[in-house]
Amino acid sequence: MKKLLLSIVTGLLITANTQAQTALPVLNCETSSSPINNGGSRGATDRRNYDIANCWTFGGVTYTDIGAISNFYSAQSGQATSLLVTSFWIKSPWIKPGSGNITLKAKLSASNGTVRKVHIAYLPYDAVNGNSAKEGTRVEFNVYDFTTFNTTVNNLSIPIPAAIANSSVPYKIMISLAGSGGNSRIMVDDLIIPSTYFADPANNCLPQVIIADKDGDGVADNDDAYPEDELKAYNVQIPNATPSTLMFEDLWPATGDYDFNDFVAIYQARAVTNAENKVVEVIISTQLNAVGASFDNGFAVQFDGLSPIRLNMVNGSVLGTSKWIELNEVGSEQNQDFANIIIFDKTSSVLKSAGGSGINVNPEGPFVKPETVEVTVEFNTDKEFAIEVKDLKLNPYIIVNGQREVEVHLPDYAPTNLASKKLFGTGVDNSNPEKGTYYKTKNNLPFALKVEGVLPHMVEKQDILTGYPRLADWAKSEGKEYENWYDADKGFRENKFLIYLEGVK
Amino acid sequence: MKKLLFLSILALIGLTSCKKQFNEHQELPKNVSSAKKFSEIKTSENFDWKTTNEISFKYNGIPTIEPIKTTLSIISEDGKVVLYSGNQLMSSNFETKLAIPTNVKNIVVKYGAVSKAFSTSLPIIAFDILPALEN
Structure with missing residues (x-):
């Protein structure tokens, strides 16, 4: 029973890297993120940076392709005129030493010098008294003394000391290059340490640690938004991290009164992904704030470019009794090339009028508490159907007054299959499907706006410029000026023309 | 003189x-508009009316001795807003598009303990875990 419990606990823990560590730390100065031998100092820097990224560290030691010991590059000290072991050195990543011999090749860059030595030491892990890299006191266990000063390659082979051989605790091996007299450098290459790599490049190259992972999905509990659900790991807000305010005019293709309050909603979507970064579900949250229209409009979202076959199920739509609704077996709309999710069929299915004209658009009230509809779209995570966050391109739109063929989208967002293309180019609409321009007038004016943040909306029949005067400057400058045209902190709002519902800032 | x-x-x-x-x-x-009515505004068809900037984000992988996988996250400078989170193999490249609200001027990219800040004024942000180039 104890054994079983132990195996379960072990299964719930992952190392920082999630992989068994079996590689042999080798410093051959040749590996680079660049697949080609780019040569020269750039190539040397690239290769040393690769080794640094893999937790090798260097003091006064560079890489060179001049007179390399093997292949194209070797490590080298500066002119070896210091006998200190701290002047020129290479430290291995944290390793668990095995047994056998450490091997390396060394030579001088020129045939001169008085003293040239290669010192070999180990550094224990010391989390309490060690330096910032948690390295304890250096223990030297071998010195190689160059007896002749020429450019011949010397093959060094040094046994791992018994004190650390086959250890279960981490150590580093430190190679120091020291000397006096002359100007030759000491070159080193092909350093092989019989050991197990035990550093974590993603954690300041400290030794790997055991990290809790309750659901065993390979994502540490600290990073896992769903630490007890192996099918879910991350929340990613889409298309961006903040909620947006959607504001529509619903008379398209005719011109409206530009109060942009015929349909006002706070809209945000969140993708839930698994440890393989595949989308498990998308949760679309729509808070209907105001209806300044006589039309009873529906609200939907198209996943541009995504076939409905990618979906498993749609839950949470408010569908009322509208006869135009036709759904497939997973709950997305029938007869669409791309997945379309009806969030609600009409505003009256979500918000009931408290009397008067419109809902929440008259400053005298009465006001109705905004309602939120949360729709969960589950995605198929099977390999052939799975998608990633970058594949999610959400296209929110309204369906005008139960006429399924009349849609109003954000500027330049394409209509769905079910929208009537005959309406394009009529009224004040200047859409041009061939150019990919949609739902804009000849003067490039939109019929809907999506603004980042939770904004107050316009009082009924008030042109949006009365509430947000700087919107005109922003638009005329094509976004270059007054990019915060809606910002209360900048004093860019005229509040007497705006309606602040609870929670709106 | x-x-x-x-x-x-x-x-x-x-x-x-x-x-x-x-x-x-x-x-x-502050509150005088350069146009009296919205219908008086005229812009070029290239203007998209978006209050976000699209930025291409690239994670440049680097070969590793062992497969290293940990969380790559992109967050706002104050740490409150997570723009992206995912499990990332250190050696693999990764690209995505970010829609950054125009009022967010800086973002921070984190990979394990490696953290680097970037300005959102750049159209492309390239991140890797390498230290700054040394001579």
């Missing part, structure tokens, strides 16, 4: 002129 006085006056005029231009821009009444 006369020459010095002349140059000083010129410099003063220059400075005053610059200051006036700056103030004129700043002192525009």
Whole structure:
């Protein structure tokens, strides 16, 4: 029973890297993120940076392709005129030493010098008294003394000391290059340490640690938004991290009164992904704030470019009794090339009028508490159907007054299959499907706006410029000026023309 | 002496002129629109009316001795807003598009303990875990 419990606990823990560590730390100065031998100092820097990224560290030691010991590059000290072991050195990543011999090749860059030595030491892990890299006191266990000063390659082979051989605790091996007299450098290459790599490049190259992972999905509990659900790991807000305010005019293709309050909603979507970064579900949250229209409009979202076959199920739509609704077996709309999710069929299915004209658009009230509809779209995570966050391109739109063929989208967002293309180019609409321009007038004016943040909306029949005067400057400058045209902190709002519902800032 | 006085006056005029231009821009009444009605606005068809900037984000992988996988996250400078989170193999490249609200000026990219800040004024942000180039 104890054994079983132990195996379960072990299964719930992952190392920082999630992989068994079996590689042999080798410093051959040749590996680079660049697949080609780019040569020269750039190539040397690239290769040393690769080794640094893999937790090798260097003091006064560079890489060179001049007179390399093997292949194209070797490590080298500066002119070896210091006998200190701290002047020129290479430290291995944290390793668990095995047994056998450490091997390396060394030579001088020129045939001169008085003293040239290669010192070999180990550094224990010391989390309490060690330096910032948690390295304890250096223990030297071998010195190689160059007896002749020429450019011949010397093959060094040094046994791992018994004190650390086959250890279960981490150590580093430190190679120091020291000397006096002359100007030759000491070159080193092909350093092989019989050991197990035990550093974590993603954690300041400290030794790997055991990290809790309750659901065993390979994502540490600290990073896992769903630490007890192996099918879910991350929340990613889409298309961006903040909620947006959607504001529509619903008379398209005719011109409206530009109060942009015929349909006002706070809209945000969140993708839930698994440890393989595949989308498990998308949760679309729509808070209907105001209806300044006589039309009873529906609200939907198209996943541009995504076939409905990618979906498993749609839950949470408010569908009322509208006869135009036709759904497939997973709950997305029938007869669409791309997945379309009806969030609600009409505003009256979500918000009931408290009397008067419109809902929440008259400053005298009465006001109705905004309602939120949360729709969960589950995605198929099977390999052939799975998608990633970058594949999610959400296209929110309204369906005008139960006429399924009349849609109003954000500027330049394409209509769905079910929208009537005959309406394009009529009224004040200047859409041009061939150019990919949609739902804009000849003067490039939109019929809907999506603004980042939770904004107050316009009082009924008030042109949006009365509430947000700087919107005109922003638009005329094509976004270059007054990019915060809606910002209360900048004093860019005229509040007497705006309606602040609870929670709106 | 006369020459010095002349140059000083010129410099003063220059400075005053610059200051006036700056103030004129700043002192525009905040709530007076440059158009009376929305329908009077005219923009080029290239203007997309978005209040976000699209930025291409690239994670440049680097070969590793062992497969290393940990969380790559992109967050706002104050740490409150997570723009992206995912499990990332250190050696693999990764690209995505970010829609950054125009009022977010800086973001922070984290990979394990490696953290780097970037300005959102750049159209492309390239991140890797390598230290700054050393000589």
